[in-house]
Amino acid sequence: MQRKYLFYFFFVSIALTFIGRLFYIQVLKEDYKLSALNNVVRVEKVYPGRGLIYDRNQKLLVGNQSAYDLMVIPAQVRINDTLGFCELLGINKEDYIERLSKAKRYSYLKPSIFMKQISKGDFALIQEQLHQFPGFYPQKRILRDYMTHSAANVLGFIGETNERYIKEHPEYELGDLIGKTGIEKSYEDILKGKVGVNYRLKDVHNRIMGPYQNGAYDTLPEPGLDLQSTIDIILQEYGEKLMQGKRGSIVAIEPATGEILALVTSPSYDPELLVGRRRSLNYTRLYRDSIDKPLYDRGLLAEYPPGSPFKVVNALIGLQEGTLKPSTSYTCHHGFHFGRLHVACHCGTNYPIALRTGISKSCNNYFCQTFKSIIEKYPTAQEGMDAWSAHVQSFNIGRFLNNDLPTGRRGFVPTADYYDRAFGYTGWKAVSTISLAIGQGEMLLTPIQMANMTAAIANRGYYYTPHIVKGIGGKPIDNPQYTEPKYTTIDSSHFPVVIDGMFDVFETGTARGSRLESITMCGKTGTAENPHGQDHSIFVAFAPKDDPKIAISIIVENGYWGSRWAAPIASLLIELYLNGEISRPEMEKRMLQGDLSEEYAKQLIEKYGESPTDSTQHEAQ
């Protein structure tokens, strides 16, 4: 055998080995192609401007500002000068290690946010030196820019998606900003727009070298649509001002449309607190404030017994059922007496009064009689109760509004079933539930339900579901849920006498101190008993009487009685909304200076040790 053949053998076997190996890694295996793509292609999300939010008069409430998130891909991090990097970002080394290990826990290869929401100015400095630190790159983010210090509860705030949310909404990524509350949440799909994606080539130093495939796969971001809110920001701001130092809420609705003009909860917070680098700190502070609960929207979530304003509804039911006539008279003997049962009354009359006066004087006896005759019209108390309950529910009480506000409560309207269970026997009578006659007892309404009830009265029998947005992308909304009226079970013919009674409340009745010459207001004071402290001051009103432009419900927690706080505040708001100015500076000053914090502190001391939570709100069982 010639020895050259060993050489030939080597040549052939090496060549075959190489070609085989090349075939394996180049043709058969796909991993390397993917790795190569991962090496050079960086997917950059281009966030669109979030839709802007205007008030009903086209005043800009929420705009956008840009900031930067510093992103990190842990697998690509190669930092020699950790100290220099920390100095650049203004963090210490422990912080750096913690942030990096947090990113690693999420994913070694996928980008995570290393530092959030760095302002444009701060970022310019960082950008210059960033190329020295492979594995880090900036991502532009759109932040909210608030033009008002009010309406935080209405507008809501945006925050980062969490892992649970991504699981349900795969189109989002961890750290994307989404609406968490308010309009931001309920109109997320409209406001968010469409995220654009840029595929960029990068080199080993993480420098951008140009578009991938000449941008063939890139998509442009589409900005979100602008929203026109139903809020009148001037009214809203004024409402928040008047509620300073008091707990409670204001809900104002335009009866002709169901548009929410103002939705005030107090205490609230400045929406700007939840923007930028200090956001998480501020959020934690607001979230943990279990005394003031600034994130709790009382206008939508708190449930109260409606108190006297509900007498109006009982009157309407009596008229509809035929058990009450406008002329029906009852004589009050300091209250309603039935056997051993006694419901006190301070109406101050001791002569027969008819319906109109009954309302304006808020006579407890009158409405106990009214309620009793409604229930007793039917053969059994159960049937009477269910008939009554159906009427009440037609005012959208005891069920969700199903509107464009992300939170809400049902409220509560008792039924015959409920009392059968509550009493444990079926032999109960009308008088057993007599506190419903004056809006006390088991009933619970949220302030927005109270405002809606008032709007239905102002409209003489129908309402539009209260909603917070009136225009999307420059076009008025056309959702029939908001544009079609919903009728109560009460005929419109029964309303005038009741409305006259509410008119008298300002003229001669319980709210005469809040009367205004230039506007015909109708209203009803309320004083809801509260087992935890002073009674709540409640007031509902609408104006003008014959062409209602605004219906309003106000609750000042522990405000003693209706005409003390709620009625003057309602009167001032109506005046501002309809006349555009305030003619009663004395009243305004008194309301602005009104501060119930001593009362709240007292309550806290009384409760201390009993229950750690604030239980001034009544929860439905």
Add this chain to the structure above:
Amino acid sequence: MRRSSIEVGKIDWLTVLLYFGLALLGWLNIYAAVYDQDHASLLDFSQRYGKQLLWIGTSVLIIIFLLLLDGNIFQTLAYPIYGLSMLSLLAVLFFGKEIAGARSWFVLGGFSLQPSEFAKFATALALAAFLGNTERDLSLWRNKIIAFAIILLPAALIIPQPDPGSGLVYLALVLVLYREGLSSSYIMVGIGMAILFLLSLIIPLLYLQIGLAAVAGLIIFIGRKIRGFWLRVVGLLALSLVLVNSVDYAFNNILEDRHRNRINILLGKAHDPKGIGYNTAQSMIAIGSGGWDGKGYLEGTQTKFDFVPEQSTDFIFCTVGEEWGFLGSSALVILFSILFFRLVHLAERQKTRFARTYAYAVVSILFFHFSINIAMTIGLAPVIGIPLPFFSYGGSSLWGFTFLLFILIKLDSFRWQTL
């Protein structure tokens, strides 16, 4: 003796064609490897492709010079050239400039030279002169020792630079000795040692020793009828045990961490794609991403954006793999293989033992470079930094290989005159 002149008809044009083909393909790939739009001019001498063009141009001058020389001069000057080369290797250890941790370079002005690249053809000449001079018999111990000394001296001088890769190249010359009569048992022992070497890295020492003893016992049992057989087997076993123990010792005590890690990664004992295994991982990504027919010339993202280190020198094959795909890289493997077959053909047709030995030395060195370089880029060998002949960027390397190959072509064209 006749004065020499270039006899155009006698030159092996196929080899020359392969040489220029490879050099130009190499240049195209160097251009692609360092390509960026800011420096797109072909003759930009601040860029590597510009310089390489210069090296190719000067190589042509070297070729003309070599072909014009008298064909006998190589045998005459073989020892002086070898001596000078060894002196330069010695000198570079003391006066060389340290670049990237290795003292392998002389720097004169803006011009640097790597003497180890020129030691290859010098050693090949010396080995050929030694074996070709008086029909030396390689079965004599004296001749064996001198031949091995010629081969190992440059290796011994180069490894401490440190440049173990370039030092290892000389081992390839053992193949030449085989061709010239060295007993095939040396090759067998070499292969056996290589296997034991690998085994001792993969298998824990204790198990390996037990395993070897068991195999030896089995062999003794089978050949128990043969007189004295067990003695030889025991001798071999003892040698094997010494070898595996010394490999283990060397691996753990003499090798530096980086070498140890490279070997461990290749053996699959360590996985570290971001650290020491980065080069191999990125190189395989680049080649693997080329797919069937590549991404197209200048379209290779991995090489263009510097993911592969040393991509114009030791890892130039990545550019081929990424931009020309399986078809292109296989074609290159075949092209090199054709060159090797052709060179063996040239070697066998030489009339003198000097020329034949030299030719085998050339093919052995080139083949070793080719095998190790490509095996390294596709993850079949540890990262040993040696260039791909004619292809990789580098003046010294191209010139050294040009000398190596064209001395052979000169000898081949001259063979008619030595009758």
